Amino acid sequence: MRVEVHLHAELARLAPDRRGVLTLDLPEGARVADVLQRLALGEQRRLIVGLNGEATQLEQVLPDGARIDLLTPMAGGSPERSRQ
Amino acid sequence: MTNGYWDRILHVDLTRGDTRVESLGEAFWRRHLGGRSLIAHYLLREVPKNTDPLGPDNVLVFACGMLTGLPFPGAGRHSVGAKSPLTGAFGESEAGGFWGAELRHAGWDAIVIHGRAAGAQYLSIIDDQVELRDAAHLWGKETGEVEDTLRQAQGDRLLRVAQTGIAGENAVRFALIVNDLNEVAGRTGLGAVMASKNLKAIAVRGTRKLPVADNAPIQQTARWVIDTMEDNHYNFHHFGTGAAMLGKHLEGHLIVRNFQDGQWTPEQVTAIDAKTFAESPYRQKMDGCYACSVRCKKRAKDEAMGVEPRYGGPEYETLGATGTNLQVDDLPVLLRINQRLNRVGIDSVSFGATVAWAMECYERGLLTDADTGGIPLRWGDGETVLKLVDLVARREGPLGDLLADGALAAARRLGRDSEQYVVHVKGLEVAMHDPRAMRPMLENYPITPTGGDHTGAGRHRTSLRNTVGLCQFLAYDEPRVTDLVRGATGWDVDDEELRAVVSRGLSLARLFNLREGITAADDRLPKRLHEPLLKGPLSSRQLAAEEVRTIVTDYYSEQGWDPTTGAPLLGTLEALEIADYAEYAPSVVPAGSGPRRLPPAVRTIEADERHEE
Secondary structure, eight states: OEEEEEEOGGGGGGSTTSSSEEEEEOOTTOBHHHHHHHTTOTTOSOOEEEETTEEOOTTOBOOTTOEEEEEOSTTTOOGGGGGO | OOSSOOOOEEEEETTTTEEEEEOOOHHHHHHHOBHHHHHHHHHHHHSOTTOOTTSTTOOEEEEEBTTTTSSSTTOOOEEEEEEOTTTSSEEEEEEOSSHHHHHHHTTOSEEEEESOOSSOEEEEEETTEEEEEEOTTTTTOOHHHHHHHHHHHHTOTTOEEEEEOHHHHTTOTTBOEEETTTEEEOGGGHHHHHHHTTEEEEEEEOOOOOOOSOOHHHHHHHHHHHHTHHHHSHHHHHHOSOTTHHHHHHHTOBOOTTTTOBOOOHHHHHHHSHHHHHTSTTEEEEEOSTTOSSOOEEEEOBGGGTBOGGGOOOOHHHIIIIIITTTOOOHHHHHHHHHHHHHHTBOHHHHHHHHHHHHHHHHTTSSOHHHHTSOOOOTTOHHHHHHHHHHHHTTOHHHHHHHTTOHHHHHHHHOTTGGGGOOEETTEEOOSSOTTTOHHHHTTTTTOTTSSOSSSOOSHHHHHHHHHTOOSSSOOOHHHHHHHHHHHHOOOOOHHHHHHHHHHHHHHHHHHHHHTTOOGGGSSOOGGGGSOOSSSTTTTOOOOHHHHHHHHHHHHHHHTBOTTTOOBOHHHHHHTTOGGGGGGSTTTSOTTOSOSOOOHHHHSOOOOOOOOO
C-alpha cells in the first residue's frame, strides 16, 4: 500500500528534498501512527494530521493512495495551543 | 544621562505650527515604560470627552517603548495611538520596520501631534533638528512616490518615513499609517487621524546611540536568536507568517466566507499559503526589521504585474482577510491586492472583513446592484476585490463610500437587518483567528481595549510587548524580557513590577473607553461567533454567551475593576499609583471604591499565553 505524505512549514525539512512531499510504502492495515513512527515524529509534542483533507486520529487505518498532511500548530493556529 | 530612554517627548502643535519638548522624569518612565501606557496617558489627559476623532482636538501619539531601537531582534517596534475614528474607542496599533528605531536614534522617545495644520505639512526630524514643511506636493500621492520624493529632497536614502495614504486623506475609517512602505500601524484607523490633521508624513533620521546600563542581556539575546534559529524561529525565518494555514482548515477554524464555514478545500488553502509563496517565483527574498536576524518579512515581486518588493508581501492576516475569508485562491492577485493596500494606506484586516460582510449581504439579497453601483460581489472574485481597494481609498461610487466607514457603520447605514452579519468587537472588525476554536482569542477579543484586534492585547504577554516595544513573534520568555528591560534601564525591575506596568496601561485605556461611553455591554462577541461553523469538525459546537460573560467578569476581577461595570476601582488605581488620572474620566471611578490593593493580575502568574500571527 502506498500513501503520499505532505509535510508543511517546518516539517518540510524532514523530507529528503526539503520541499515536503514524499511517498511511503506501508503494509495493509497501517495506521496514521505508523506514518509518524516511520518519519520519527512519534515524539513530536503535537501534530495536526489530515487524511484526504480532513482531520484524523492516530489510530485511523489508512486507505491505499491516501494523502496525509502533517503540520505543527506553529504559524497556523490551533485550539490546542491554549491548553499547552 | 539616562539609560534606555532619552526623556524627550516631541510635541507638535499643527494649529500653531510650533513644537516643544517635554521631559517626564525617571519616576514616570519607570511607571509607564512607553508604548500603550504612554498613549493612554496622553489620550486621557489631552483628548476632551466626546472629541470628534477626525477633529483637531484628537491627539496622535507615536510612542516607542523602552526597548525600541536597541540592537537585538524584535526591538524594531513602536506603537501609534489616538481616539479611533472607526470605533470611537481607545485606538492603538503597533508597527515594525525601521522607523521607530530611527526615531529613538534621533534622540526622541515619542511624538505627540496636536491640532490641525491649515494646509498639508510633513514633519522632518534630523536628530535635534525638527521642522514642519509644506507637503502640498505630496498630498494625493501614493506611498512609494511620497517616500521617494522625501528621500530625494533630503538626499538621504536612509531617511525613514511614516505616512498616511490616499485612504487617510479621504477619511477612510480604517486607513493605516505605513512606515518603510511595508510595515503598518494597521488597526483602528490611525491613518485617517493623521490625515485629518493635514499631516502627510513624518520623515526621520537619527545618528545617536541609545545609552544602556548593561549591554550583556542585549548581546546575549541577539546571539541566542541566531544560535537557536532552527529550533525557535524556523517557520518565521523561512516562510514568515501563514505557513501552516492548512492546520486551521483541518481543525475547522479557517476564516472563510465571513466567519461562516471554518473550512475551504486543502488545495485552495495551500494555493495561497506562505510555503507555496516561498517556493514560487514571486518571492524575491525574506527581509527583516531593525536589528532582527529572524527576517520574517516577505518581499514579493511580479514584474509583469508591477508588484514591487519594497511594498513587502502578504502577512497571514492579509492572506486570511482577502484570501480565505473572501475565497480568493489566486496568489498573484493577492500579491497585487496587498501592494495596492500598502500604496493607498488601508488596513487589510478591516478591508477584507468589510468586503466579506458586503459579499454575504449581496449573496443574501440585502445589498443589491443598485447599492453597489452595478458591481457584483461574489466570493472568490479577486479582480473585483482588487478594484475595491481603490474605490474604498477614494470613496468612489456608492459602494466605495459605503465600505469606507467600516463594516459596522456600513451595516447601520444600509439597514435591512444586515448588522447581524458584521463580525466585530467594539466596531473593530475581528482579526483572522476564530475565538470559537482558539482559547487565547476568546479570552482576548472581548476585553481588549481596541476591540477585535488579535494584537491589541488585553492580556499580560502581548500588552507588555506593546508597552516596551517588543515584537510578538520572538520566542522570548518573561524572564528574558525582564532582563532586557533591566539591561536597558539599569532598574532592578522584576516580574511583578512589569505586571503592574501592564495593568496601569490597561486601566488607563479602560478609563478612556468608559469615559467615551464604551461600557461592559460592549465587552462581548458578535452574533456570528455564537453561531456554529457550517463545515468541519467544530460544526457541532456552539459558543455560549455565558462563557464569554464569565471570561469578561473574571477579567474585571483580575484587573481590580468593578465586577459588574468593569470600572477601575479607586483602590486599584491608588495601588497602581495612577489615581490622579481619575479626574480625566469624571464619574467613571466609583468614589471610595475598594481597598488600596494591587490587582490579582499583578500579584499572580497567569497561564502561559502564546501569540498568534
